[in-house]
Amino acid sequence: MKNYIFNNKILGVIALSLLIMVGGSCSKWTDMESLTIEKPDIESQNSGLYADYLESLRNYKKEDHKIVYVSFDNDETKQSSRAYHVASLPDSIDIVALKHPNNLSSQLQQEIAEAREKKGMKFVVDIDFDALKADYDQLIEDYEEELAKQQADSEESEEGEGEVENGEEGEVEKPIDFIDYMVGRLQDDFKVVSKYNYDGVTISYKGRNSRHMTPEEYEVYINRENAFLKSLIGMQENSKTSLFLFNGYPQNVVDKTQLESFDYIIIPCIDATNESQLMYNVLTSLTEGVPTDNLVISGTMTSLDPTDNKTGVWSDGGLAIKAIANWANATYADFSIAGVSIELVNNDYFNAKKDYLNVREVVDILNPSIKTK
Numbered sequence: 001m002k003n004y005i006f007n008n009k010i011l012g013v014i015a016l017s018l019l020i021m022v023g024g025s026c027s028k029w030t031d032m033e034s035l036t037i038e039k040p041d042i043e044s045q046n047s048g049l050y051a052d053y054l055e056s057l058r059n060y061k062k063e064d065h066k067i068v069y070v071s072f073d074n075d076e077t078k079q080s081s082r083a084y085h086v087a088s089l090p091d092s093i094d095i096v097a098l099k100h101p102n103n104l105s106s107q108l109q110q111e112i113a114e115a116r117e118k119k120g121m122k123f124v125v126d127i128d129f130d131a132l133k134a135d136y137d138q139l140i141e142d143y144e145e146e147l148a149k150q151q152a153d154s155e156e157s158e159e160g161e162g163e164v165e166n167g168e169e170g171e172v173e174k175p176i177d178f179i180d181y182m183v184g185r186l187q188d189d190f191k192v193v194s195k196y197n198y199d200g201v202t203i204s205y206k207g208r209n210s211r212h213m214t215p216e217e218y219e220v221y222i223n224r225e226n227a228f229l230k231s232l233i234g235m236q237e238n239s240k241t242s243l244f245l246f247n248g249y250p251q252n253v254v255d256k257t258q259l260e261s262f263d264y265i266i267i268p269c270i271d272a273t274n275e276s277q278l279m280y281n282v283l284t285s286l287t288e289g290v291p292t293d294n295l296v297i298s299g300t301m302t303s304l305d306p307t308d309n310k311t312g313v314w315s316d317g318g319l320a321i322k323a324i325a326n327w328a329n330a331t332y333a334d335f336s337i338a339g340v341s342i343e344l345v346n347n348d349y350f351n352a353k354k355d356y357l358n359v360r361e362v363v364d365i366l367n368p369s370i371k372t373k
Contacts, residue, residue: 057091058120066328066366067094067339068359069245069266069296071126073346074098076105083349086111090356091119092363094339095243097202101125102192109196122199122243127189129205129228132182139175147172179227186228190235200243202266203232207252222254229258236261247298247341249285256289266296266341269324273315278327282335292335299324300343301358304350312344319358325365340366 070093078084086096086108096115098104104112115121150172175181193201207225210218236244247266250259259265267285272278278297286292299321302312312320321342328337340362351357 054118058118060092061094061120066337067264067296068092068363068366069095069097069264069339069341070345070359071097071341071343072099073344074100074104074108076100076103076108079105079107081349082355083346086115086121088349088355089115089121089345090360090363092367093121093359095122095124095200095245097124097126099126101196101198104196112196116199124200124202124243124245125189125193125198126202126204126247127186127232129203129207131204132185133178135185136175136178136181139181143172143175179224182224182228183231186231186235190239193239193241198241200241200245200263201232201236202245202247203229203262205229205246205248205253207249209252210254225254229253229255233258233261245296250290251285251287256287259289259291262291262294264294264296264338265291266298268298270298270300270320270343272299272324273313273320275323275327278324286335294338295335296339296341297324297328297337298341298343301345301347303344304347321362322358322365325362329366 070089072086072089073084074086075084082088089096112123116123176184190201192198205225205228208221210221213221233244244262245264245266246259246262248268250256250265250267253259265285267282269278269281272281282295282297285295300312301321302308302319305311314320314323321340325340328340330337342359342362345356345359348358349355354360
């Protein structure tokens with residue numbers, strides 16, 4: 001902890017020195033992210049001091065501190081806006097999950113490489129069980145519709161011109177079993193991880209409460225869960241990635257020993273609108289066997305839709321993610337909060353006062369840095 005405080009203070013002092021030297025539109029430095037976003041030419045004005053800042057930043061991220069994890073929309077069709085560029089993210093963000101992890105442009109790959117090398121940011125691929133299952137269900141639905149259509153056409157042909165020759169229209173190929181389909185998709189996902197040199201993987205898995213399942217339902221459920229989690233755990237162990245995160249409802253995982261494989265467990269709390277609901281979500285997740293020392297609390301930024309006054313807002317009207325950060329910064333007897341996860345992070349770029357102002361404040365709440373007044 002002493003090393004963390006030391007590096008954090010050095011980081012603040014260096015950033016302040018850079019800001020004073022180049023001059024700025026703002027006379028008061030309030031957070032350690034301000035230099036690169038507010039003054040993108042600082043590196044050219046004093047490369048030595050900037051290099052010292054980056055070294056301190058990387059050291060800070062190696063020390064014990066509460067992490068900031070963000071889900072980032074890297075939509076290639078919106079690259080004209082800086083809000084969709086990794087290079088615009090605040091320096092002190094620890095982990096970035098890209099919404100579109102495949103088919104990255106050369107520019108985005110360069111921004112990722114620089115953020116990783118210079119700022120110590122980590123980038124992960126989010127593999128979502130529910131999204132994968134939805135794709136498979138659509139395959140089944142398409143298969144059944146095509147099969148019904150073919151059968152109807154066959155009956156119509158029989159009534160009109162006689163029986164259709166076997167195979168004349170071609171048989172509708174039935175999709176493979178879900179588990180086989182799933183494992184194939186997971187293998188494809190890890191090819192993407194390897195192709196773009198991602199630092200790790202986030203597994204999104206909500207699951208279901210198995211208490212009231214019939215024996216038949218439970219057998220299907222546990223077979224699919226084990227295939228999903230064990231396949232991913234094995235693939236991660238055999239890969240060169242260093243980060244492994246679980247995002248979802250750990251209480252629904254039947255074999256909770258599998259949760260010991262994860263560096264962090266992200267607890268969804270986007271639905272919470274006050275501290276009591278936050279505590280309820282966390283305590284509900286911590287059933288017997290769930291690790292309690294690596295929890296990350298998930299919240300969201302507000303919506304860009306002017307008619308949406310609920311997303312990212314608590315019942316008292318305050319910004320949810322800042323309230324979550326304050327709550328996460330407290331000490332609890334039965335569990336430890338390791339950081340905060342932020343959904344819709346791009347939306348905070350469009351802050352009237354300063355790009356990513358609320359994200360920067362979340363970082364400062366979780367890991368207070370030196371300030372000047």
